[in-house]
Each structure stands twice: as C-alpha cells, then as structure tokens.
Amino acid sequence: MYQYIDQTYEEVDFSSSDRREGELQHCTFTRCRFRGTSFEEINTIGCRFIDCDFRGALLNASIHTESAFMNCIFTSANLFVAKFVGCKMTGSDFSGAQMDGITLVKGDWSYTNLRNQHLAKQDLRGIRFHETDLSGTSLEKADMREADLTRAQLSRAKLSGADFRGAILDGVDLKSLDLKGAKMDAVHAVQLLRSFGAKVDER
Template sequence: MFQYIDRQYERVDFSQQDLKNGELKGCSFIRCIFRGTALDEIWTSGCQFIECDFGGATLNASLHKRSAFTNCRFAGANLFVAKFEDCKMMGSDFAGALLDGIAIEGGDWSYTNLRQVNLSKQTMKGIRLMEADLSESNLQKADLREADLTGAKLFKAVLKGADLRGAKMDRIDYRSFDLTGVRIDLEQAVNVARSYGAKVD
C-alpha cells in the first residue's frame, strides 16, 4: 500500500501500472494517462483528475470522497462496486464502462456521457445530472428522487420501476422513453400530458 499527499502531476503516463490499495489525499492529476492501470481498492479524498484517460483501467471496489473527475475518459474501464461520495464528475465520458454495483452518494454528474450503461437499482437521490446523456441506459428501479435531470437525454432509456418524484425535469422529452411503471409526481404528470399535446387547466 502506498500513500500520496498533496502531490501534483501533469501529463504523466501511469499506463499499465499496479496502483492497487493506494491512498491519495489532496493530489492533482492534469491530463494524465491511466490506460489499463490497476487502481482496484484505491482511496481518494479531495483529489482532482482533470482531462485524464482511464481507458480500460480497473477501479473495482475503489472509494472516492469529495474528489473531482472532470472531463475524464473511462472508456472500457471497470468500476465494479466503486463508490463516489460528493464527487464532481462533470463532462466525463463513461461510454463502454462497467458500472455494475457502483454507489453514488450526492455529487455533480452534469454533462456526463452515460449512454448504454447499467445503473439499475442505483440510489441516485438528489444528484445533479444536468444535460447528462443517459440514452439507452438501464435505469430500472433506480431512485432518482429530487435529482436534477434538467436537459438530460433519456432517449430509449429503460426506466421501469424507477422513482422520479421531486426530480427537476425541465427540457425533458417525455416522448423519447417509455414511462410504463415509472413513479412520477403530479407536476411531472402534467408536463407529460402537455408533451403529448394536452391542454391542462
């Protein structure tokens, strides 16, 4: 096990390295490469990862608290049972990433690419997903109460059994996904009706 505290790295290539079971506190990584890197069970706190490439990396059972992963790429990365607490993930791309068992507590996931990922049964209450692309993602039985989904893309997303009560749904195209079995509140129901041309008084 290793520990890095308040270190800064820019354009460093960590590809294929074994960085399992490490602890990172207050570290900064700018445009660094972690392709195929083993980051299983790593723990980050207050770290910043800016425009980093985690393509094909393994982050199984990793824990991240108040860290930022902004405009990062996770193509083909494995985040099985990884946990993110109050993290800032804005603009990051998770296309092709394995997110099974991931835990998300709070945080800002706005402008992320979450196309076709599996987020079924996830508790994402209150998180920010503004303008996030959730097209064709699996959100079955997900708890999205009070989440901010303003402008999010939900084209062909699977939402059966999901709970959207209290979520901000401005600029959502309700006709782009199946609402069967989805729990919504009264305000959302009115907006759904309006999206299909109904006049609600």
C-alpha cells in the same frame, strides 16, 4: 499501501502501472494517462483529475470521496463495486465501462456519457445529471427522487419502476419515453400533458 498527499502532476504517464490499495489525498492530476493502470481498492479524498485518460483502468472496489474527475475518459474501465461520494464527474465519458454494483452518493454527473449503462435499482437520489446522456441506460427500479435531470437524454432508457418523484425533468422529451411503471408526481403529469400540447388548468 502507499499514500500521496498534496501532490501535483501534469502530463505524467502512469499507464499500466500497479497503484493498487493506495490512498491519494488532495492531489491534482492534469492531462495524465492511466491507461490500463491497476487502481483496485484505491481511496481518493478531495483529489482533482482534469482531462485524464483512464481507458482500460481497473478501479474495482475503489472509493472516491469529494474528488473531481472532470472531462476524463473511462472508456472500457472497470468500476465494479466502486463508490463515488459527493464527487464531481462533469464531462467524463464512461463508454463501455463496467459499472455493475457501483455506488453513487450525491455529486454532480452533469454532461457525462452514461449511455447504455446498467444502473437498475441504484440509489441515485439528489444527484445532478444536467444534460447527461442516459440514452439506452437501464434505470429500472432506480431511486431518482430529487435528482436534477434537466435536459438529460433518456431516449430508449429502461424506466420501469424508477421513482422520479421530486426530480427535475425540465427540458426532457417526456412524450418520447416509455414511462410505464415509473413513479411520477403531479408536476411531471402536467409537464407530460403539456408536451402533448394540452392546455392544463392548474387551479
């Protein structure tokens, strides 16, 4: 097992290298390439990855605590049973990534591309999904309580059994969604009625 602490890397190509079972603490990677890199069971703590390329990387069973992955590309990466705790993922692209069994605890996933992902039955409470693309994503029976979904894209998302109580849904096109079986609160009911042009008396 290796350990990097307080290291800084810029435009370094780590592609196809074996970085399994290591620990990174408070390191910064800017515009680095990790294409096809083996990161299984890696542990990152307070690290920053900025504009990095993780295409095809293997991050199975990796754990990330209060790290930031900003504007990173995870296309076709394997994140099976990976765990992200309090991480900032803004602007990152997860197109075609394997995310089955992933664990997300709090954190900021705003402006990310999570289109067509499988997040059914996930505990997503309190996560910030501001303007996140969740189009076609499976959120069946997901716990979305207190999540911030302001202007998130949810077209064609599977929402049966999802719990949105306390979630912020401002700017979401509610009338275009299939909300059958989803749990909503009174605030959402008013928003939904107004989206259809109803005048609601909230007295």
